[in-house]
Amino acid sequence: xxxxxxxxxxxxxxxxxxxxxxxxxxxxxxxxxxxxxxxxxxxxxxxxxxxxxxxxxxxxxxxxxxxxxxxxxxxxxxxxxxxxxxxxxxxxxxxxxxxxxxxxxxxxxxxxxxxxxxxxxxxxxxxxxxxxxxxxxxxxxxxxxxxxxxxxxxxxxxxxxxxxxxxxxxxxxxxxxxxxxxxxxxxxxxxxxxxxxxxxxxxxxxxxxxxxxxxxxxxxxxxxxxxxxxxxxxxxxxxxxxxxxxxxxxxxxxxxxxxxx
Amino acid sequence: xxxxxxxxxxxxxxxxxxxxxxxxxxxxxxxxxxxxxxxxxxxxxxxxxxxxxxxxxxxxxxxxxxxxxxxxxxxxxxxxxxxxxxxxxxxxxxxxxxxxxxxxxxxxxxxxxxxxxxxxxxxxxxxxxxxxxxxxxxxxxxxxxxxxxxxxxxxxxxxxxxxxxxxxxxxxxxxxxxxxxxxxxxxxxxxxxxxxxxxxxxxxxxxxxxxxxxxxxxxxxxxxxxxxxxxxxxxxxxxxxxxxxxxxxxxxxxxxxxxxxxxxxxxxxxxxxxxx
Numbered sequence: 001x002x003x004x005x006x007x008x009x010x011x012x013x014x015x016x017x018x019x020x021x022x023x024x025x026x027x028x029x030x031x032x033x034x035x036x037x038x039x040x041x042x043x044x045x046x047x048x049x050x051x052x053x054x055x056x057x058x059x060x061x062x063x064x065x066x067x068x069x070x071x072x073x074x075x076x077x078x079x080x081x082x083x084x085x086x087x088x089x090x091x092x093x094x095x096x097x098x099x100x101x102x103x104x105x106x107x108x109x110x111x112x113x114x115x116x117x118x119x120x121x122x123x124x125x126x127x128x129x130x131x132x133x134x135x136x137x138x139x140x141x142x143x144x145x146x147x148x149x150x151x152x153x154x155x156x157x158x159x160x161x162x163x164x165x166x167x168x169x170x171x172x173x174x175x176x177x178x179x180x181x182x183x184x185x186x187x188x189x190x191x192x193x194x195x196x197x198x199x200x201x202x203x204x205x206x207x208x209x210x211x212x213x214x215x216x217x218x219x220x221x222x223x224x225x226x227x228x229x230x231x232x233x234x235x236x237x238x239x240x241x242x243x244x245x246x247x248x249x250x251x252x253x254x255x256x257x258x259x260x261x
Numbered sequence: 262x263x264x265x266x267x268x269x270x271x272x273x274x275x276x277x278x279x280x281x282x283x284x285x286x287x288x289x290x291x292x293x294x295x296x297x298x299x300x301x302x303x304x305x306x307x308x309x310x311x312x313x314x315x316x317x318x319x320x321x322x323x324x325x326x327x328x329x330x331x332x333x334x335x336x337x338x339x340x341x342x343x344x345x346x347x348x349x350x351x352x353x354x355x356x357x358x359x360x361x362x363x364x365x366x367x368x369x370x371x372x373x374x375x376x377x378x379x380x381x382x383x384x385x386x387x388x389x390x391x392x393x394x395x396x397x398x399x400x401x402x403x404x405x406x407x408x409x410x411x412x413x414x415x416x417x418x419x420x421x422x423x424x425x426x427x428x429x430x431x432x433x434x435x436x437x438x439x440x441x442x443x444x445x446x447x448x449x450x451x452x453x454x455x456x457x458x459x460x461x462x463x464x465x466x467x468x469x470x471x472x473x474x475x476x477x478x479x480x481x482x483x484x485x486x487x488x489x490x491x492x493x494x495x496x497x498x499x500x501x502x503x504x505x506x507x508x509x510x511x512x513x514x515x516x517x518x519x520x521x522x523x524x525x526x527x528x529x530x531x532x533x534x535x536x537x
Contacts, residue, residue: 074496076495076497077495080495080499150493150496152493152494152496152497153493173395173478174396174477174478174479174484175478175479175481175485175493176474176478176479177474177479177489177492177493184370185478189377189378189379190377190378190379190396
């Protein structure tokens with residue numbers, strides 16, 4: 001049934017296909033993809049909300065018998081849910097560390113694959129009212145309220161790596177619990193700047209703008225995806241991952257500001 | 262105080278008893294779960310950690326402030342709602358208890374719109390008085406008061422409504438001033454409800470998370486209360502989060518248990534004494 005793994009995907013995980021036996025002959029429909037049925041439950045990092053919602057719709061359009069159930073939360077919250085036995089088919093994390101927690105516990109059915117990357121940017125209010133030009137400005141607390149993610153969540157550890165590379169010390173007003181909270185505080189005008197993902201700046205639309213961080217001090221966030229060992233719908237899991245890695249999936253991710261792996 | 266009737270025995274129908282036991286189990290099991298997963302061997306080092314103690318201290322201080330403010334403003338509000346007939350009273354009551362049903366995170370954002378740097382009132386606080394509430398300890402108190410005060414208001418209002426006003430009338434006809442009557446007749450009569458409402462408000466303030474992290478942010482020693490510390494340690498160190506939660510539960514449980522005898526256990530007495 002999984003014999004038709006989309007050729008365009010950049011994945012080299014074909015092991016799982018050997019294990020499954022070919023069953024359905026109904027899959028020879030208009031499209032060359034195998035017929036996926038039932039719910040495919042995808043646990044995805046909060047920063048993937050918009051992109052995966054659209055990917056889910058596109059996947060459903062291609063697989064009319066399937067339904068994609070999306071659960072978005074911080075990657076570490078999702079890991080907790082998975083290790084506590086939540087019935088998920090696919091896990092897409094915003095960083096490698098949280099995926100490692102899943103693989104260390106042998107809860108993945110196949111090796112994780114990086115399907116997208118994201119770089120950090122400084123988010124400022126529309127029109128950049130405080131005239132922030134680069135990372136160095138964040139170190140100057142004069143009338144500049146900076147918020148950042150707490151070091152416990154990925155965007156916080158990225159922010160700290162950037163400060164370190166830039167050789168600056170930043171005293172934020174608050175350590176936010178997730179990247180969207182940083183965005184909210186800046187778009188509401190309560191904070192002046194913060195370090196978020198480039199995709200978050202894209203998603204904030206006209207309420208905010210981004211100040212680029214030079215490559216030599218920036219970090220690249222890698223997003224891995226993996227099917228889960230206790231997936232109720234193992235075929236659906238692999239088909240969804242293949243779709244994310246396929247050209248249409250990658251195009252959708254790019255439209256939200258993600259970079260190719 | 263000696264006339265406390267306790268343990269009046271009544272035969273509970275078996276189905277009622279069974280449902281009540283299910284309810285108890287429903288509350289007890291998650292706690293047992295926490296105790297079961299707690300890493301007891303490393304408990305001491307987590308609980309005496311500076312970060313944990315700082316968060317605990319801040320939580321206690323802020324929740325007491327929030328309780329105090331809830332009493333100072335909530336009792337007059339309850340009085341107004343219970344005793345003064347005016348048009349739109351129902352709407353005012355609904356308005357003042359709205360924060361109980363509002364998702365706390367939304368409450369936090371709404372506080373931004375009102376008291377934030379760009380808020381309706383906040384912009385003037387900032388411009389004229391250089392007062393900024395977001396990202397400050399005062400902001401934590403504001404957020405906690407916002408969600409906690411309704412618990413006190415509805416408790417006290419219910420008590421004021423049930424109270425027999427003839428005792429106040431008698432006090433007035435005997436020549437006591439309004440203020441004297443309020444202090445010596447009304448407050449003692451609603452005392453138990455006031456205590457109960459204050460405890461409820463305090464408990465709600467102590468556990469407050471969403472409005473606090475949204476409006477006041479999260480900075481250790483300044484705005485990071487215990488629930489925020491617990492939430493963040495859950496991301497990387499679930500063991501620590503479990504122990505901190507148990508610590509919070511122990512503290513709240515002790516206070517609720519200790520105050521119950523003093524306050525809640527007496528709720529029926531003054532009503533019985535004052536009622537016909």
